[in-house]
Amino acid sequence: MILVAGFSCTKVDNLPGPNAGFKGRIIDKTTSANLLTETSGMQIKLEELSWSATPDPQYIPSKQDGTFEDDKLFKGHYRVTPYGGAFWPVDGVELDINGTTSHDFEVTPYLAIKNLTNSLSGTTLTLTFNMVAPIPDGLPQIIDVKPFVNDTQFVGSGANINNYSDVNKITLNSNYSDVVGKTYTLTIPSLKSGRTFYARVGVRVNDSFKQYNYSDIIEVKVP
Amino acid sequence: MKRFKYIITITAGLILASCHKLAVTPLNILSDNAVFSSATGVTAYFANIYSSLPIEDFKYEQNNGFNQDWQNFYHPGALCGELVGPYGSTYDGAGGFGYWPYDKIRTVNVLIETLPKYASSFTDVQKNQWLGEAYFCRAYFYFALAKRYGGIPIIKTVQSYPAPINELQVHRDKEVDVWKFIEDDLDKAYQMMPETSVRGRANRYVAAALESRAMLYAATIAKYGSANFVAGDARSAGFVGIDASEANAFFQKAIDAAKLLDGKYSLYQKSADKVKNYTDVFLDQDSPENIFVKDYSLPSNTAHSWDATMSPRYMTADGLSRAYPTMEFVERFTSLLITNADGTPKRFTNTGDLMTGLEPRLLATVYFPGATLRGLTFDTQRGLYEHFTGTAAAELSSNPPNQQFRHLSGSTDALFNGKRIIGFTGVSTDGDDKTRTGFYVRKYIDYNKAQADCGLYKSTTSWIDMRYAEVLLNRAEADVELGNTSDALTTINLIRTRAGATLATPGDITVDYIRNERCMELAFEKHYWWDIRRWRIADQILDNTRYHALLPYLVLDENKYIFLRENEPFQRSYTFEKKYYYEPLPGGELNKNPNLYPNNPNY
Numbered sequence: 001m002i003l004v005a006g007f008s009c010t011k012v013d014n015l016p017g018p019n020a021g022f023k024g025r026i027i028d029k030t031t032s033a034n035l036l037t038e039t040s041g042m043q044i045k046l047e048e049l050s051w052s053a054t055p056d057p058q059y060i061p062s063k064q065d066g067t068f069e070d071d072k073l074f075k076g077h078y079r080v081t082p083y084g085g086a087f088w089p090v091d092g093v094e095l096d097i098n099g100t101t102s103h104d105f106e107v108t109p110y111l112a113i114k115n116l117t118n119s120l121s122g123t124t125l126t127l128t129f130n131m132v133a134p135i136p137d138g139l140p141q142i143i144d145v146k147p148f149v150n151d152t153q154f155v156g157s158g159a160n161i162n163n164y165s166d167v168n169k170i171t172l173n174s175n176y177s178d179v180v181g182k183t184y185t186l187t188i189p190s191l192k193s194g195r196t197f198y199a200r201v202g203v204r205v206n207d208s209f210k211q212y213n214y215s216d217i218i219e220v221k222v223p
Numbered sequence: 224m225k226r227f228k229y230i231i232t233i234t235a236g237l238i239l240a241s242c243h244k245l246a247v248t249p250l251n252i253l254s255d256n257a258v259f260s261s262a263t264g265v266t267a268y269f270a271n272i273y274s275s276l277p278i279e280d281f282k283y284e285q286n287n288g289f290n291q292d293w294q295n296f297y298h299p300g301a302l303c304g305e306l307v308g309p310y311g312s313t314y315d316g317a318g319g320f321g322y323w324p325y326d327k328i329r330t331v332n333v334l335i336e337t338l339p340k341y342a343s344s345f346t347d348v349q350k351n352q353w354l355g356e357a358y359f360c361r362a363y364f365y366f367a368l369a370k371r372y373g374g375i376p377i378i379k380t381v382q383s384y385p386a387p388i389n390e391l392q393v394h395r396d397k398e399v400d401v402w403k404f405i406e407d408d409l410d411k412a413y414q415m416m417p418e419t420s421v422r423g424r425a426n427r428y429v430a431a432a433l434e435s436r437a438m439l440y441a442a443t444i445a446k447y448g449s450a451n452f453v454a455g456d457a458r459s460a461g462f463v464g465i466d467a468s469e470a471n472a473f474f475q476k477a478i479d480a481a482k483l484l485d486g487k488y489s490l491y492q493k494s495a496d497k498v499k500n501y502t503d504v505f506l507d508q509d510s511p512e513n514i515f516v517k518d519y520s521l522p523s524n525t526a527h528s529w530d531a532t533m534s535p536r537y538m539t540a541d542g543l544s545r546a547y548p549t550m551e552f553v554e555r556f557t558s559l560l561i562t563n564a565d566g567t568p569k570r571f572t573n574t575g576d577l578m579t580g581l582e583p584r585l586l587a588t589v590y591f592p593g594a595t596l597r598g599l600t601f602d603t604q605r606g607l608y609e610h611f612t613g614t615a616a617a618e619l620s621s622n623p624p625n626q627q628f629r630h631l632s633g634s635t636d637a638l639f640n641g642k643r644i645i646g647f648t649g650v651s652t653d654g655d656d657k658t659r660t661g662f663y664v665r666k667y668i669d670y671n672k673a674q675a676d677c678g679l680y681k682s683t684t685s686w687i688d689m690r691y692a693e694v695l696l697n698r699a700e701a702d703v704e705l706g707n708t709s710d711a712l713t714t715i716n717l718i719r720t721r722a723g724a725t726l727a728t729p730g731d732i733t734v735d736y737i738r739n740e741r742c743m744e745l746a747f748e749k750h751y752w753w754d755i756r757r758w759r760i761a762d763q764i765l766d767n768t769r770y771h772a773l774l775p776y777l778v779l780d781e782n783k784y785i786f787l788r789e790n791e792p793f794q795r796s797y798t799f800e801k802k803y804y805y806e807p808l809p810g811g812e813l814n815k816n817p818n819l820y821p822n823n824p825n826y
Contacts, residue, residue, distance in 0.1 A: 054820040056810065084825070089454075157767075162796075163621060166767055190621050208453040208801055208825060210762070 042085025455824025
């Protein structure tokens, strides 16, 4: 009996596992550097076309440094599209994913934070900057600019200290023509003494996703 | 010889058996004839359809669907800041539950196709009434689909099955065509049905009321959805979104349909006490305001648990509460006077003193601290201050001066200097089975019910799916959108008079004012979620938004109460992504039928 039971189940799954991978960078066309984003600030949409013309999409979330990687994919023919971030929509490309496939995408962000300065007076942090749109025509309304402050280097809309961040935002709801050339100042008062904080500025437009274009991250040591 | 005997017997047996006619009507399947040739058969058939109507009643949950269990606090208002409590975020319910009632629609279509074959058994009036009801029910199903998904396949005949797969794999219709189909069905329903009906079933005015609601939805989706939308293939193809130019015609239809109910229904005004009167709107079975209701009973196992799950356990026999009205909701009526001119918190001898002078409708919608129910007081108290100096603003800043003298507790048993730190009705630092905002829902709470009867599955208060106040609000909203401000003013003041509110003046009448009136009047009736969706403002008002509480404290050295307007203690944040303006088509259906692609944008 035991022998029968033992032998009855020996069929091995001989189909290949998800042993392919896909990785790459999402590059800001205007600076040729990685797009400034946050963890899951955008996705790579994967549609596997090997089996169906209308597949259920799967998504690889971005890392904070503007790269992405998924090493548990099935090999096959995919349409891949950078998606859901603060950049002008782009069309996908079709490619075969086999082994570890690398592909870099180029996108144009809606806005860039330029000339960022920061100064600390007592426990109040002041950030000044202006905003530049690489493509001004047809830019959706600019909703708001926000400081994001956190006590780790992972800082963005998904990781911040709310009392320093959201409450100090400036609501704009303005067209780009009302914003261009202006200098904006964000003030973050009452930072806790003796701590090190990481701060950046984010701005978002009223597109389908409402994600942020970010500045670089600055380190702030509060005495 | 013996062998022959057997052979003969068996052969004879076979011959006898073979003569049985097999075309006997099976007794375990009801034939068309049995159902559609008698009034009782048709009535029983309708009972099945009505019981499956997607009425978003006490037992409806946005993420799980209809006829859910006792946890009636899973209220869609708690996804979007009308209430806070059981849901962690807006995302928990925004994707819906994959509602796809084409089996029910088929049941209706079978009746529409089959009943005319038995027309000779009935009078024309009778037959038309039933067909009208069928059109009403079909529109009701399609309305529930359209508000979730936008354009979905319109199926108005009985598909034959089995059939070639390509006949069954239908395509989506455009969103605008679905709304027009709903309108068309409701027009037919209105024309075919009589003026009155038995309780819980439709008559012509029920159809008109639904039409005013549906047309208002279509109109606002056309007007606001064409400005605030998510781009995608489904939108380019018209499966979601309606051209803005259609808006005004839909608004006009909402008004026309609403006007059909003029003089047929009236606002409930039986009691001179405005608070009692407004409370009874939702409890009196014989309200002239009720247009379409759903009843419950203990013997049929349909009773709900509203009483046991919207009030604290302190006042009920079983269950627990988890959903609480927000300060922001209360502030739709008025801002509460809890601080003095110098910014210090106002001192109150009793917490209930805050209710003095508030709009009766507000007091009948929400239980304030200090209110009473079943002989018990809402002794809501967040904690104690040994003493309190300075302003409320300073106490709520990041360096609160009095916090070291503040005492909070998770337990109602905890004492400080012999005084209970929190009330039996909250606010506790543990759990959420006592209020987190200082308020409790009052609407639909049956104050006449003895505490011992307020158990789970023990409430039989009827759900009012459509009431005349909503029809008036539909009309007023469409009016103001079309610039008929004087009709909007008259209409809105009918509602405000009954509410015991100050009357609106012509200068008040704006879109925002009418919307606010709707949010107040129809609070907790499961409209708010759909309203902020169709106005396309949900992504703006739910944008990493945190809601507030009205928290009472006893100041010990003064023996007075103060109120602080604080973040609700769990500090949940709510964000509505733009793609939630439409739910995704159910994945299982997309797998069965690739012709349903493209799915809604961003899914």
